[in-house]
Amino acid sequence: MTGSAPALSIRGLTKRYDDGTRALDSLDLEVPAGEFFGLLGPNGAGKTTLINAVCNLLRITDGEIDVFGCPASSLEARRTVGLAEQDTNLDRFLTVREALLYHGGYYGITRRHSAERAEEMIDVFDLRAKADVRAPKLSGGMRRRLLLARALLHEPRLVILDEPTAGVDIELRRELWRYIRMLHSRGTTILLTTHYLEEAEALCEEIALITGGEIVARSTPEGLKQQFGARTLEDVYLKAVHEPREKAA
Amino acid sequence: MSAPDASIADAPAVRPEPWRGLAWLAARECLRVSKLWTQTMLAPVVSSILFILVFGLSLGSRIREVSGFEYDVFIVPGLIAMAMAQAAYSNNSSSIFQARSDRYIDDVLAAPMHPWQINLGLTIGGAFRALLIGIALGALAIPLTGAPIERPLALGAAALLLVALFGALGVIVGIYAETFDHHTFINNIVILPLTFVGGVFYSVEILPSPWEQLSHANPLFYVVNAVRYGFLGSSDASVWLSFAVTTAIAAAMVAWSQYLFSTGRRLKP
Numbered sequence: 001m002t003g004s005a006p007a008l009s010i011r012g013l014t015k016r017y018d019d020g021t022r023a024l025d026s027l028d029l030e031v032p033a034g035e036f037f038g039l040l041g042p043n044g045a046g047k048t049t050l051i052n053a054v055c056n057l058l059r060i061t062d063g064e065i066d067v068f069g070c071p072a073s074s075l076e077a078r079r080t081v082g083l084a085e086q087d088t089n090l091d092r093f094l095t096v097r098e099a100l101l102y103h104g105g106y107y108g109i110t111r112r113h114s115a116e117r118a119e120e121m122i123d124v125f126d127l128r129a130k131a132d133v134r135a136p137k138l139s140g141g142m143r144r145r146l147l148l149a150r151a152l153l154h155e156p157r158l159v160i161l162d163e164p165t166a167g168v169d170i171e172l173r174r175e176l177w178r179y180i181r182m183l184h185s186r187g188t189t190i191l192l193t194t195h196y197l198e199e200a201e202a203l204c205e206e207i208a209l210i211t212g213g214e215i216v217a218r219s220t221p222e223g224l225k226q227q228f229g230a231r232t233l234e235d236v237y238l239k240a241v242h243e244p245r246e247k248a249a
Numbered sequence: 250m251s252a253p254d255a256s257i258a259d260a261p262a263v264r265p266e267p268w269r270g271l272a273w274l275a276a277r278e279c280l281r282v283s284k285l286w287t288q289t290m291l292a293p294v295v296s297s298i299l300f301i302l303v304f305g306l307s308l309g310s311r312i313r314e315v316s317g318f319e320y321d322v323f324i325v326p327g328l329i330a331m332a333m334a335q336a337a338y339s340n341n342s343s344s345i346f347q348a349r350s351d352r353y354i355d356d357v358l359a360a361p362m363h364p365w366q367i368n369l370g371l372t373i374g375g376a377f378r379a380l381l382i383g384i385a386l387g388a389l390a391i392p393l394t395g396a397p398i399e400r401p402l403a404l405g406a407a408a409l410l411l412v413a414l415f416g417a418l419g420v421i422v423g424i425y426a427e428t429f430d431h432h433t434f435i436n437n438i439v440i441l442p443l444t445f446v447g448g449v450f451y452s453v454e455i456l457p458s459p460w461e462q463l464s465h466a467n468p469l470f471y472v473v474n475a476v477r478y479g480f481l482g483s484s485d486a487s488v489w490l491s492f493a494v495t496t497a498i499a500a501a502m503v504a505w506s507q508y509l510f511s512t513g514r515r516l517k518p
Contacts, residue, residue, distance in 0.1 A: 017518060052518075055359045059513045075265035075361040083359055089352035093281045105273025106360035108266030150356070 005069030007033040007158045007189035008054065013063035015049050015213075023049040024213040026063070031191060031206075033068065033157075036184045038204030039193045042241060046213040047193040048086060051162050054191075055083045067158060079107060082156030086163045086193075088143040090135035096146055097122065097131045100153050107154035114153070121149035124179070141172050148176065158189045165199060177203060197233045207233075211241045265361035271370045274357060278374025281344060282381075289340060289378050294385050297332040301325060301390050304450065316452045318481060325396040326480040327449030327473045329386045330411060331441075333379040334472065337415035338422070338440060341375035342432040345423025349516070358517065364510035368420065372506070375416035383408055396480055403488070404479025410495045411472055415440070417502035424506075424515045443469040448477075453485050468498050 008031040015024040024046045031037045039047050052058040054065055054072050067077035091099055100121055104114025122131050125145040130138055138146065148164060161180070165173040180203065184190050194200055200207055201221045208218040217224060217240045221233055230236045282289045305321030312320040348354035357367055390396060398404055418435075426432050447469035453461050464470050465486065471494035474484035484491060509515055 055355075057355050057358055057517055059517050075267055075363070078359060078361040079265040081359070083355075085352070085355060087352055089355055091277075091353040091356070092347065092351055093284055094277075098280075102273055102277050103356060105276070106270045106357060106362065108264075108269045108361060110269070 005033070005066070006030045007035065007068060008191065009064075009066040009069075010050075010054075011064045013050070013053060013065060014061045015046075015053060015058060016061045022213060024053070024063075027210075027213065027215060029208065029215060031189060033189055034184075034187050036190045036203055036205045037192065038200040038207040039191065039210060040195075040197070040200055040207055040237060040241075041193075041210035045210045045241075047210060048162055049213075050210070051083070051160050051191070051193065054160065055081055079154070080157045082151040082154065082159045084147045084151035084159075084161050084164050086166065088135075088140075088147055090138075090143060090146060090150075092134065092136050095132045095134050096127050096138070096142075099135060099146060100150060103150045104153050109154055117153050117155075121153055125149045141168055144168050144172070144176075148179075152183070156188070158191065159183065160191045162193050163195065164192070165194065165196065173199075197237060201233045209237065209240045216240050267362045267366050270360055270362040271366040274362070274367065274370030275373040275377075278340075278344060278371060279377045282340065282374055282378045289336070290381060290385070293332050293336055293382050294389070297328050297382075297386050298389055298393075300328050301393060305394060316454070316481075316483065316485070319394070321394040322396045322481070323452075324450055325390045325394055326477040327444075327447075329383055329390065329480075330407075330473050330476040331444045331449055332386060333383045333408065333411055334415045334440060334444060334469075335436060336382045337375035337379035337412045338419040339375075339432070339436060340378045341372060341416050341419025342423040342426065342435070343419075343429075344374055345371060345420055346426045346429060346432055349424070354516070358513075365507060368507050368510040372413075372416040372420055375419050376412040379412045379415070380408065397482075398480055399482030400479045403492075404476065406492070407472075407475035407479045407495065410492070410499045411476065414472065414495065414499035414502050417499070417506045420506040421502065421509065424509050440469075443467055444473065446470075447473045448485055449473055468494060471495050472498075 008029065010027060010029040013024050013027040016022045027050065039050070041047050049058065053060050054067065056073055056078055065072035068080055070077040094102060097118055100118035101114050104117055105111070109117065122128050125148060127142065127145055127149065130142055135143060135146065144164070151159060165176055168176070180190060192200070192204060204221065206218065206220055207224060208215050210216065217227065219227055224233065224236045225231065228236045228239045230239060301321065301324065305324050309320035315323040345354070422432055422435050446464065447467050448464065453464040453470065456464060471486060471491040474486045475491040475495050478484040478488045478491065
């Protein structure tokens with residue numbers, strides 16, 4: 001694992017599902033280490049498919065994925081990635097504390113360190129009052145907090161957040177923004193997908209627009225606006241993603 | 250939401266420790282068994298003891314010896330084998346089906362563990378549950394009936410093969426099942442009937458032709474006989490054949506479940 005390697009390097013990634021649907025089509029993408037990178041696109045564009053491919057949750061059809069210079073399927077690469085999925089996929093049998101503790105164990109952390117990190121994450125994400133409550137009994141906001149705490153517990157160098165603020169109230173969204181910014185300021189690479197364009201503009205250093213399984217544009221928020229002659233990121237999104245889709249239809 | 254204490258990015262690169270992951274995954278599966286103990290442990294032990302009390306002690310006195318043993322002694326090995334088989338299967342199929350259904354299996358599949366370690370970790374829960382049930386039933390049934398343990402090493406080997414076979418079958422069904430009905434279907438329509446006609450309650454030697462010959466085509470007949478040999482020191486079929494068939498089926502099931510984890514088929518889209 002080399003220090004100068006990009007956090008994520010994807011070459012020719014293709015995913016065709018068993019029903020024939022081509023979700024990703026020879027996609028190339030490189031995310032430099034330490035960057036806050038946004039991935040925007042409509043539902044079904046391929047964002048979650050791409051994330052699942054990086055996280056060993058998908059059988060890819062073709063292509064190569066490296067994480068910090070290691071093949072994404074290697075144990076070394078998987079140890080460095082933290083994923084907060086779009087769905088709140090929490091273990092129904094475990095309490096908040098256990099969910100964090102066991103996650104640390106799955107990632108090879110010692111019991112003592114995992115317990116320390118679990119308590120730390122419980123405090124960071126204000127989960128103390130619910131620490132001994134099982135996941136199905138948590139509110140939506142609490143589940144979202146637990147998902148993020150779990151993703152960060154093993155101190156990943158690349159944090160992948162798949163629509164982390166979907167369905168959460170404004171207060172929690174702002175808190176999450178603040179925390180994610182803090183992580184990034186300390187050098188963690190962030191890959192964020194979101195449908196909230198203002199969120200992407202506020203947080204991301206670079207944004208890629210994806211539609212139909214292909215990256216159609218990539219630049220800084222300002223760079224995208226200049227490239228598309230648009231005043232807002234929403235205008236960019238409409239020009240880059242929706243107009244080609246409408247023409248194609 | 251407060252600030253983290255230390256810089257995550259500055260943390261030293263940590264080597265993956267897949268063995269530790271395996272231990273935690275196995276511990277999680279055992280924790281699930283213990284949290285659901287009334288369902289996973291108490292119910293099967295009580296129902297098997299009821300079988301021994303009703304069939305063995307109540308009706309047994311009206312049945313003459315079977316294969317040279319009192320009837321209540323004769324049925325103990327088969328009933329323990331049946332309870333252990335169902336426990337190993339049900340535990341793993343339901344645990345993995347729930348993990349897939351709620352998608353928390355993603356947390357395990359994304360973790361730095363080898364596919365065989367994930368397979369083994371998930372299988373251990375069923376083995377833990379089955380072995381505990383076997384020990385509990387033995388502790389209750391042996392004093393009640395006076396059933397011996399003539400070949401303890403053979404019994405241990407048979408018990409391990411049994412939990413490997415049915416634990417792996419549970420993993421496979423848990424991975425293939427689309428609904429919870431699929432999991433119960435295999436248990437009720439395949440495992441339970443084949444175990445019943447595999448000589449749990451009778452010696453197949455007393456069956457008329459062709460039923461005796463057909464019983465030898467039932468793979469669970471050999472599993473029951475391997476366990477019975479461990480307890481009673483004798484069985485309906487050759488002990489070597491019983492162990493060979495049980496080993497072959499267990500190996501096939503373990504290979505199949507490992508194939509699913511190694512390729513990601515059914516587990517990953």
